[in-house]
Amino acid sequence: MKWVKYAALIALLMYGLSGRPIVAQESEEPAAAEEEAAVDPVIDAIGIDGGDTAWMLVSSALVLMMTAPGLALFYGGLVRKKNILGVMMQCIFLMGIMSIVWALCGYSLAFGKDVLGGFIGGTDYMLMKGVLPIWTGNAADYPMAGTIPRLVHMVFQLMFFIITPALICGAYAERMKFSTMVVFSVLWGLLVYCPIAHWVWSDTGWLFNDPWTAFDFAGGTVVHISSGFSALVCCLVMGKRLGFGQEPMPPHNLTYTCIGAAMLWVGWFGFNAGSALGAGALAANAFVATHLAAATGVLAWAGMEWCTRGKPSILGACSGAVAGLVCITPACGTVTPLSGIWLGAIAGVGCFWACTTLKSKLGYDDSLDAFGVHGVGGTLGALFTGVFASQAVTGHNHPLGLIEAVLADEAALGLHQIRNQAVSVVASAAIAVVGTFILLKVLDAVMGLRVSQEDEIKGLDLSQHGEEGYIYL
Amino acid sequence: MKKVEAVIRHFKLEEVKDALTEAGVAGMTVSEVRGFGRQKGHKEQYRGAEYTIDFLPKVKMEIIVSDDQTKTVIDTILQSARTGQIGDGKIFVTDMGELIRIRTGETGDGAL
Numbered sequence: 001m002k003w004v005k006y007a008a009l010i011a012l013l014m015y016g017l018s019g020r021p022i023v024a025q026e027s028e029e030p031a032a033a034e035e036e037a038a039v040d041p042v043i044d045a046i047g048i049d050g051g052d053t054a055w056m057l058v059s060s061a062l063v064l065m066m067t068a069p070g071l072a073l074f075y076g077g078l079v080r081k082k083n084i085l086g087v088m089m090q091c092i093f094l095m096g097i098m099s100i101v102w103a104l105c106g107y108s109l110a111f112g113k114d115v116l117g118g119f120i121g122g123t124d125y126m127l128m129k130g131v132l133p134i135w136t137g138n139a140a141d142y143p144m145a146g147t148i149p150r151l152v153h154m155v156f157q158l159m160f161f162i163i164t165p166a167l168i169c170g171a172y173a174e175r176m177k178f179s180t181m182v183v184f185s186v187l188w189g190l191l192v193y194c195p196i197a198h199w200v201w202s203d204t205g206w207l208f209n210d211p212w213t214a215f216d217f218a219g220g221t222v223v224h225i226s227s228g229f230s231a232l233v234c235c236l237v238m239g240k241r242l243g244f245g246q247e248p249m250p251p252h253n254l255t256y257t258c259i260g261a262a263m264l265w266v267g268w269f270g271f272n273a274g275s276a277l278g279a280g281a282l283a284a285n286a287f288v289a290t291h292l293a294a295a296t297g298v299l300a301w302a303g304m305e306w307c308t309r310g311k312p313s314i315l316g317a318c319s320g321a322v323a324g325l326v327c328i329t330p331a332c333g334t335v336t337p338l339s340g341i342w343l344g345a346i347a348g349v350g351c352f353w354a355c356t357t358l359k360s361k362l363g364y365d366d367s368l369d370a371f372g373v374h375g376v377g378g379t380l381g382a383l384f385t386g387v388f389a390s391q392a393v394t395g396h397n398h399p400l401g402l403i404e405a406v407l408a409d410e411a412a413l414g415l416h417q418i419r420n421q422a423v424s425v426v427a428s429a430a431i432a433v434v435g436t437f438i439l440l441k442v443l444d445a446v447m448g449l450r451v452s453q454e455d456e457i458k459g460l461d462l463s464q465h466g467e468e469g470y471i472y473l
Numbered sequence: 474m475k476k477v478e479a480v481i482r483h484f485k486l487e488e489v490k491d492a493l494t495e496a497g498v499a500g501m502t503v504s505e506v507r508g509f510g511r512q513k514g515h516k517e518q519y520r521g522a523e524y525t526i527d528f529l530p531k532v533k534m535e536i537i538v539s540d541d542q543t544k545t546v547i548d549t550i551l552q553s554a555r556t557g558q559i560g561d562g563k564i565f566v567t568d569m570g571e572l573i574r575i576r577t578g579e580t581g582d583g584a585l
Contacts, residue, residue: 248524248526250519250522250524309518311518313519315520319520355521356520357521360521369520
């Protein structure tokens with residue numbers, strides 16, 4: 001029977017991945033005195049810091065929560081009723097597939113040693129080699145990444161690998177084929193996300209080291225510019241939703257959107273402060289800067305609405321918070337929380353403009369404003385990091401950002417940093433645009449990008465998943 | 474027998490129901506509907522998109538009455554549902570065909 005064959009194959013695969021030897025070895029009976037060593041393997045992890053590890057584990061959980069229920073609710077409430085499950089399925093399924101892809105190979109491509117001239121990382125951590133604990137002959141050894149086990153570093157970064165393609169969903173919501181979305185997201189993750197992460201965050205990355213060092217603490221380029229610009233390409237290539245501009249398509253449940261935004265805000269503390277990779281002063285700075293940027297973002301966007309339309313809206317307030325959070329993402333490890341207020345205001349106003357004026361002028365259907373908030377917000381954040389970066393935050397022995405440099409009479413240093421920030425923006429946007437365009441064209445030829453017109457009218461919940469989100473009668 | 478349908482404002486539902494039961498009406502069916510007459514809609518705004526919503530939420534009551542009850546019922550509804558503002562709603566009266574109680578099979582006035 002077929003299922004027996006498949007079950008056997010899967011069992012074999014799992015055994016193979018478990019790292020156990022095929023041939024049985026004599027198992028040693030641990031003597032009573034050695035029981036303590038077997039009970040707490042942390043002893044064998046050199047240089048582990050409990051506080052750092054605890055905070056990083058919590059941060060990883062917080063970032064996962066940002067995808068679901070955070071983003072699932074935030075985006076879910078913004079689409080029409082017939083597509084709510086489509087959004088949620090995208091989030092949940094990406095949590096599944098991106099996790100496995102990252103653990104087995106994405107982490108290595110991002111954080112392994114340079115290959116292809118530094119374009120991407122190598123196979124150092126493939127299949128969790130160098131990440132999983134190993135038996136050294138007399139101890140359980142946990143590979144470390146600084147003061148935390150590499151396992152923790154891997155799983156923290158894993159959560160970023162999940163949410164970044166999930167953000168792009170905002171651009172093609174309500175019209176993309178589910179199967180194509182899955183394939184697109186995996187390939188995009190490996191071919192766009194991993195290279196940028198490698199450039200910006202790995203020890204050998206060209207944007208991490210001199211002379212091109214760009215400050216991107218938690219992923220302004222890696223996450224927001226990459227997903228934001230990819231989102232723009234998606235909505236331009238895939239086209240507008242049926243009826244866009246004629247039929248009303250208001251958010252079907254702004255209560256979800258508000259709850260989701262609140263979860264994103266709280267989860268972002270893990271996203272930003274967790275990027276300190278430890279529980280210390282830098283994490284504290286990132287945490288507070290993040291919060292004040294979000295807070296100012298709320299006021300800025302709602303304030304813009306209040307002035308231009310007479311009424312502040314909950315969608316505006318929530319969008320402002322998210323815009324502020326996006327903007328502070330690259331900056332939170334180099335700017336003070338006071339500068340965070342500036343960044344929140346800049347993002348609140350800038351993204352408001354992008355989501356209202358720019359979008360209607362250029363006429364693209366970025367359904368959930370993935371480009372308007374993440375692309376624009378990430379760009380503003382990455383650039384203004386070069387303006388507000390401060391040696392008081394990082395401990396560098398020279399002025400960092402433009403303001404600090406000018407005040408110290410060393411403007412050239414500040415301009416140098418701004419240049420580096422700009423280069424990081426252009427580089428990440430470029431690979432995102434080119435990579436996404438190529439992927440979309442290839443997948444369109446092979447699988448098709450959009451659902452059929454009939455399926456789009458029926459709604460993704462029914463056409464792609466055979467389910468209804470709300471059954472009232 | 475007549476069928477009296479009344480489209481009224483949401484917040485008037487309890488008041489109208491109480492007035493009708495006091496007037497001797499034994500039962501009714503209520504549904505949530507959307508509609509418009511002379512009452513204008515309103516504007517809603519979501520980020521960059523502005524919508525004019527013409528259809529307003531209302532409540533529709535359906536009551537079956539015997540011919541001699543009809544005038545009382547209509548007057549009761551008029552009195553309890555009226556606010557004097559545009560958007561109070563309308564009453565539709567139509568002739569009823571058959572009326573049957575499911576539990577007992579009674580027909581006609583006995584099923585009211």
